[in-house]
Amino acid sequence: MLSPTIFSGSLPGLTDFVPSLSLATTPEADYGSFVLxxxxxxxxxxxxxSKLGGELSKRVGLPPVLGELVGGVLVGxxxxxxxxxxxxxxxxxDSSLMLFLQQLGGLDGTALEHIFASQSEVISVxxxxxxxxxxxxxGLESDLRELSKVGSQAAVVAIVGVVAPFLLGTVGLVTLFHTPIIPAIFAGAALTATSIGITSKVLSDLGQLKSTExxxxxxxxxxxxxxGIIVLAVVASLAKTGEVDLLNVVYLIIGASAFLLGSILLGKFFNQGFEAIAAKLKTRGALLIPAFAFALVMAIIANLIHLEAILGAFAAGLxxxxxxxxxxxxRQVMPIADFLVPIFFVTVGAKADLGVLNPFESANRxxxxxxxxxxxxxxxxxxxxxxxxxxxPGVNRLAIGFGMIPRGEVGLVFAGIGSASGVLDKPLEAAIIVMVILTTFLAPxxxxxxxNKPQDPDVPADREALEKSLSV
Structure with a gap:
């Protein structure tokens, strides 16, 4: 789950490209070339x-995604x-790349800050x-019929995975550390998160995406x-007003349920039209472009009704x-994912500030x-x-529990909102960040x-079987 605010704002200067970098301070109209x-x-x-971290991680028998996260930490x-x-x-x-760009273009401080903000927003998008x-x-690699067979179990796992850490965290902070109730609720809410992006990537790398677990x-x-979206709405309301907007909570529950169920039910009718469109198109991307357009439309709809864009994309894949x-x-989506997905994992690692783990800093203790x-x-x-x-019977219960551990970017969203609202003091904010970092890196x-690992750790078992079937 990522903050939808990442899409807000403008990207000044991106359309004002100039043919070459100037070695003098440039006017605002020329920022575009430096942003690029x-x-x-x-x-x-x-x-x-991404490649260095992934390759080293694979060679020591760990999931490549862990190497991408560590690589992000190193450059972050x-x-x-x-x-x-x-x-x-x-x-x-604070950015070594920006300082290099400043030297390259002879930029003043104001111009550099402008370029830094725009460049950061592009990478975030x-x-x-x-x-x-x-x-x-x-979603494409998930079988809806098979998922439906474990739907009730998945629902119970999700509910327990939200309620248990929330209650344990909130009550523990209030009783053991005498934390005020609203900050304790906020920290407890951060404990409920699960990063589906990180967990699903590990499962795919291990060839276990279609296993029962x-x-x-x-x-x-x-x-x-x-x-998590509902919990986030509740704690954000608490942070702003000190009370919960029950109508907003009800809206989110109904909206999320209707969106997911409606997407799946309407899928049967959409699929026929999608196949007909793909069959009539004769240019390159006849299959990939309509599919991505559909995924983006679903992501937009999810975002507009205050859900997360990734839920819309997942529903489109299903x-x-x-x-x-x-x-x-x-098969056609694979190279697109190979191009874009590493940006996500490396930036998650880059944003993780391990400085809060330093016990020699008195403010961290x-x-x-x-x-x-x-x-x-x-x-x-x-x-x-x-x-x-x-x-x-026989299900690997530890695997299910470990798969739900990583908080990733989801927990960072909670910490960010808490920090921006002023609800969290520095020790509690640092504690949440430490929890997010360690659970993210421990889970893979x-x-x-x-x-069990697939035969070839380079190629997940799901993809290996797919590629063999396509080569026949």
Missing amino acids: TGVLMTLVVIYAM VSALHLIVFPETGATAA LAELGVIVLLFEI GKIIVGAAVIDDVL VLDETDLRKELD AGLVIAAFLIIVAIIGKVITGWAVFGQ PLLQAVL
């Missing part, structure tokens, strides 16, 4: 660290400062597109995301999974004590969800440890 240069340099760093705010973002409190002067494509791809985890993560063209579409409590609750509150599964190796 900054974006391109950032993408070079992202792709280099915690280490090299090559990729930093304004929402983390960074300025253009590309990262959002990356997770939209990822969830669209996951994989289907339960993905289904639960989708429901968890919907519940709908198109029912078409006879699904295998060919899945109170937060680290609270963080230790939150991490224990974060792990226990999700691991117990595996024992909420019923009617599935834990999940791999309890699941």
